[in-house]
Amino acid sequence: MKLVIFGLTITSSWGNGHATTYRGLVRELERRGHQVTFFEREAPWYSANRDLPEPPYCRTILYNSIDDCFATFAYEIAGADWVIIGSYVPDGIEAAERVTDLKDVPVAFYDIDTPVTLANLASGTCQYLRPELIPRFQLYLSFTGGPTLREIEDRYGALAARPLYCSVDPELHYPEPKIAQRWDLGYLGTYSPDRQPPLERLFCAPARDWPKGRFVVAGPQYPAGIDWPLNTQRIEHLAPQEHRGFYCAQRFTLNVTRADMVRAGYSPSVRLFEAAACAVPVISDRWEGLESFFAPGSEILVADGPADVMRYLREVPEPRRRELGAKARARVLTSHTAAHRAAELEEYLVRAAFSY
Missing domain, CATH: 3.40.50.2000 (Glycogen Phosphorylase B;)
Incomplete structure (x- = not known):
């Protein structure tokens, strides 16, 4: 599949947990044969602290505004098999409105901050998602499982809320017995x-x-x-x-x-x-x-x-x-590795595509 992801960041791990999640997931998606384009909004606090400016497993596009992004890359976005929009994306509401208006392009929302998102939706203070957008997504992917998934479907009208928990990259995290305990x-x-x-x-x-x-x-x-x-x-x-x-x-x-x-x-x-x-x-x-x-x-x-x-x-x-x-x-x-999550995401996307 050709996948387009709008995420908070993949290039900088400074002050956020999104980058490590996206890095492991996207790398494993690429290993499974999928082609990923990752759109990241330019931000000074990330641009000054980029520890992976050019991820080798996806095409990364840095943009300054949603208008510029769609003016330049509308054809690529419209040609995707799936568009995935993450939580905390600047201009995420406008991005969601635009991609859900596209014909023949299913859209998923990937909530890495689900309880925070729902609390902000309830108080009317969420800056990256509005309640009326949720039924327009074919999938609502959530870092939180359990009863929260039913709440997303029943209260907000999500077509399908599924758990896509965080994961770990075993290529980066493994025991090193020779390291002294400090x-x-x-x-x-x-x-x-x-x-x-x-x-x-x-x-x-x-x-x-x-x-x-x-x-x-x-x-x-x-x-x-x-x-x-x-x-x-x-x-x-x-x-x-x-x-x-x-x-x-x-x-x-x-x-x-x-x-x-x-x-x-x-x-x-x-x-x-x-x-x-x-x-x-x-x-x-x-x-x-x-x-x-x-x-x-x-x-x-x-x-x-x-x-x-x-x-x-x-x-x-x-x-x-x-x-x-x-x-x-x-x-x-x-x-709980990134490979497990990539396989789960692939299954969700394939199943949802059949009902789209």
Whole structure:
């Protein structure tokens, strides 16, 4: 198939999780014989931090406005077998209006931020999607599964809402036993106001209670006024190729979920799969549906408060720690790689095309 994707970014991983998702997915689609053209809106914060300016597995087109994009590439867009529009795309509403007006071109919406999208739709503040556009998509692909899919169909009139969860690239994420363990607990994630309270509870509190422990937080956009514990190292940004080394230098890694995604459930994060693929034991906050991705207690550890985190850090013996990591990695490799997602997407597109 000839696929056109309008996504937030594929060229820059700075301050977002979209780029790594698109990179793995598009590469695997190309390996399956599909031809992908990726449209990315020029943005100064991405253009100044491009760690993959020319992805080798797709044609990448940077544009300045939807008008310019369609004036120059209308023929290519209209000739696609499918057009996929992602969440958080600048001018995403206008792009969706234009492509759904095209004849004989099915359109899918790929929501990498589903709970946030639905909350913003309900409040009327969503800047990249409007409710009346949803029934015009042949597919609504969602990072969130479970009951949310029925809500998208029943409340917003989606023709078919299907889960297309985040995934991991096993070519980038794998164990490196020779890397020395520098930290007892690490966390990787961009700052988010609603994620900071659980980070304070599950990360900062244990760090303060264990002065001899070694802790690290990596990710951009954290306010300068945050009072990090003295035994916590800060790293502003890590490119995707540096994630593996970062995880492998930790005894445990922490997964913290945004509030909207906790409420929705069935919302695994990219970082969760990345760490697991590196065979690093994950300590996660609790949310509905977690057990459908990893088995609590044998493949992942769940923490409801700082006491749980401290118990894992100080009481889990080394053989048990390694076993947890190995089982989590095995689960990821059998169910949650970019190749799995590309195959799932292909099946969704083929099935939906027959009913278009």
